[in-house]
Amino acid sequence: MKAPDQPDVTPALEELYRGFEQELLVPLWTEIGDLMPTHPRSRAVPHLWKWENLIKLADQAGHIVPVGRGGERRAIALANPALGGRPFATPTLWAAIQYLMPGENAPEHRHSQHAFRFVVEGEGVWTVVGGDPVPMQRGDFLPQAGWNWHAHHNSTSKPMAWIDGLDIPFQYATEAQFFEYGRDEISDAERITPERSRSERLWGHTGLRPVSVKSTAPGSPLLNYKWAFTDAALADQLALEAEGYAGTVEQGHAAVRYTDPATGRDVLPTIRTEVHRIASGVETTPVKETGSSVYQVFDGSGVITVGDKSWTVSRGDLFVVPSWVPFSAKSEAGSGSDSGALDLFRFSDSPVLEALHLHRIETVK
Ligand code: GTQ
Ligand code: FE2
Numbered sequence: 262m263k264a265p266d267q268p269d270v271t272p273a274l275e276e277l278y279r280g281f282e283q284e285l286l287v288p289l290w291t292e293i294g295d296l297m298p299t300h301p302r303s304r305a306v307p308h309l310w311k312w313e314n315l316i317k318l319a320d321q322a323g324h325i326v327p328v329g330r331g332g333e334r335r336a337i338a339l340a341n342p343a344l345g346g347r348p349f350a351t352p353t354l355w356a357a358i359q360y361l362m363p364g365e366n367a368p369e370h371r372h373s374q375h376a377f378r379f380v381v382e383g384e385g386v387w388t389v390v391g392g393d394p395v396p397m398q399r400g401d402f403l404p405q406a407g408w409n410w411h412a413h414h415n416s417t418s419k420p421m422a423w424i425d426g427l428d429i430p431f432q433y434a435t436e437a438q439f440f441e442y443g444r445d446e447i448s449d450a451e452r453i454t455p456e457r458s459r460s461e462r463l464w465g466h467t468g469l470r471p472v473s474v475k476s477t478a479p480g481s482p483l484l485n486y487k488w489a490f491t492d493a494a495l496a497d498q499l500a501l502e503a504e505g506y507a508g509t510v511e512q513g514h515a516a517v518r519y520t521d522p523a524t525g526r527d528v529l530p531t532i533r534t535e536v537h538r539i540a541s542g543v544e545t546t547p548v549k550e551t552g553s554s555v556y557q558v559f560d561g562s563g564v565i566t567v568g569d570k571s572w573t574v575s576r577g578d579l580f581v582v583p584s585w586v587p588f589s590a591k592s593e594a595g596s597g598s599d600s601g602a603l604d605l606f607r608f609s610d611s612p613v614l615e616a617l618h619l620h621r622i623e624t625v626k
Contacts, residue, residue: 264290267290300585301551301584301585302585303351303352303553303583303584303585303586304343304344304352304583305341305343305344305349305350305351305352305553305581305583305584306341306342306343306581306583307567307568307570307580307581307582307583307586308339308341308342308570308580308581309565309570309572309574309578309579309580310339310578310579310580311577311578312381312558312575312576312577312578312579313577315337315358315577315579316358316422316577318337319335319337319358319359319360319422320360320420322335322337322360323335323360323361323362323420324362328361328362328365328366328367329368330368330442330445333367333368333370334359334367334413334425335359335360335361335367336357336358336359336425337357337358337359337360338350338355338356338357339356339357339555339579339581341581347430348429349429349430350430350553350555350579350581351430351553351554351555351581351583351610352430352431352434352553352584353428353430353431353434353531353552353553353610353613354426354427354428354429354430354431354532354553354554354555354608354609354610355374355425355426355427355428355429355430356424356425356426356555356579356608357424357425357427358422358423358424358425359378359413359422359423359424359425360420360421360422361386361413361414361415361420361421362415362420363415363417363418363419363420364415364416365414365415366412366413366414366446366447367412367413367414368412368442368443368444368445368446369389369410369411369412369442369443369444369445369447370410370411370412370440370441370442370443371407371408371409371410371411371440371441371443372407372408372438372439372440372441373407373408373432373437373438373439373440374407374427374428374429374432374438375404375405375406375407375427375428375480375529375530375531375532376404376405376406376407376411376425376426376427376529377402377403377404377405377425377426377427377528377529377532377534377608378397378401378402378403378405378423378424378425378426379401379402379403379423379424379426379534379557379606380397380398380399380400380401380402380403380423381399381422381423381424381557381559381576381577381606382399382422382576382577383399383419383420383421383422383423384396384397384398384399384417384421385397385415385416385417385419385421386413386414386415386416386417386421386423387413387414387416387454388403388405388411388412388413388414389410389411389412389413389414389447389451390403390405390409390410390411390458390460390484391409391410391411392410392451393458393459393460393484394451394452394453394454394455394458395458395460395461395484395485396454396455396456396457396458396485397421397423397485398487398488399488400487400488400489400491400492400559401485401486401487401488402485402486402488402491402519402534402606403484403485403486404480404481404483404484404486404519404528404529404534405480405484406478406479406480406481406528406529406530407479407480407530408439408478409478410443412443412444412447412451414447414452416452416454424557424579426532426534426555426608427532428529428531428532428610428613431531431610431613432531457485458484458485460482460483460484460485461483461484461485461487463482464476464481464482464483464522464523465483465485465487465522467490470522470523476521476523476524479530480521480528480529480530481519481520481521481522481523481528481529482521482522482523483521483522483528486519486528491517491536492599492600494517495515495516495517495536495538495600495604496538496600498515498516498517498538499513499515499538499540499602502515510537510545511545511546512543513539513540513542513543513592514537514538514539514540514543514545515537515538515540516535516536516537516538517535517536518533518534518535519534519535526612527611527612529612530612531610531612531613532608532609532610532612533608533609533610533611533612534606534607534608535606535607535608536559536604536605536606536607537590537604537605537607538600538602538603538604538605539563539590539591539592539602539603539604539605540592540601540602541561541592541593541601541602541603542592542593543591543592544589544590544591544592545589545590545591546589546624546625547566547587547588547589547624547625548587548588548589548622548623548624548625549585549586549587549588549622549623549625550584550585550588550609550611550620550621550622550623551584551585551614551619551620551621551622552584552609552610552611552613552614552619552620553581553582553583553584553609553610554581554582554588554607554608554609555579555580555581555582555607555608555609556579556580556581556582556605556606556607557577557578557579557605557606558574558575558576558577558578558579558603558604558605558606559576559604559605559606560576560598560599560600560602560603560604561575561576561592561593561598561600561601561602561603561604562574562575562576562593562598562603563590563591563592563593563603564590564591564593565580565588565589565590565591566587566588566589566590566591567580567581567582567583567586567587567588568583568586568587576598587625590603590605591603
């Protein structure tokens with residue numbers, strides 16, 4: 262339909278548009294609705310990936326596709342159905358399941374992309390970050406800021422899976438990425454399995470930062486945020502609420518954000534990471550927020566609503582919340598989970614949006 266201030270289609274107008282085309286020019290007036298919408302309209306759509314399907318395909322890949330130099334990682338990415346088949350969960354975020362067979366090594370490399378790993382099941386893999394071996398267990402969150410050397414190794418007799426989150430699509434858009442290969446094999450000294458990484462021994466004590474050490478790199482110097490601490494923080498918030506003290510996001514909804522112990526800021530420059538615990542029977546208030554998120558169900562079950570989509574979810578399932586699309590979660594966990602609640606791991610591009618003053622959040626009435 263023609264806007265009120267637009268001219269009729271005449272031979273002169275058609276001639277003008279042909280001239281624009283020839284000179285590779287595009288007028289604002291035909292594009293403004295798409296380029297400058299009144300509110301965000303994400304190209305991405307809400308979508309759910311079931312863990313049982315992902316893990317089955319990852320295991321098949323483990324038996325058929327080797328991991329080594331070139332491909333680097335046996336990582337299989339979520340591709341949002343509205344993003345042209347690209348391995349992009351959202352316009353800014355990469356989310357993948359990574360799978361290592363017994364005894365396998367994923368070779369060392371480093372890249373400008375910021376990354377993390379989150380473990381929904383299994384144990385026995387460790388990731389060597391800058392020569393520091395970091396063991397991984399269920400519920401552990403391992404941030405790894407850009408340009409750190411890293412390699413993974415499975416020392417057990419069982420395959421192991423975890424999820425990776427990276428800002429690959431965001432950095433792809435910036436055209437500012439760098440990548441470098443490291444050693445093909447890590448040293449024997451890095452192949453040991455300590456109970457705690459050096460980073461945890463130095464930075465993993467609540468409220469206590471080492472006086473002698475400066476954290477100079479971008480992102481958190483703490484390489485593993487163990488589940489026991491996350492679980493205790495969430496349990497305490499709900500317990501405090503039950504005792505009549507505040508502390509929760511809203512009634513029956515506890516949440517923690519992973520932060521850099523040196524600065525108190527997000528653990529990664531481009532990615533925010535949180536865990537939300539929703540008590541059984543509780544439904545969260547629908548919220549819309551600029552920027553996009555990926556969630557993984559860590560424990561429990563429930564019903565997730567994102568815009569006009571609604572899914573029943575359980576442990577390991579992953580879903581996407583595009584920019585400015587209302588999100589709410591209803592916990593129906595009951596006795597199925599460790600805590601009797603629905604635990605959701607979330608990552609988003611919020612630090613980027615905040616840095617650029619583009620972050621907005623609203624509850625939906
Ligand atoms: O484990 O180093 O899912 O470099 C994508 C890129 C994982 C990794 C991914 C990576 C990695
Ligand atoms: Fe990597």
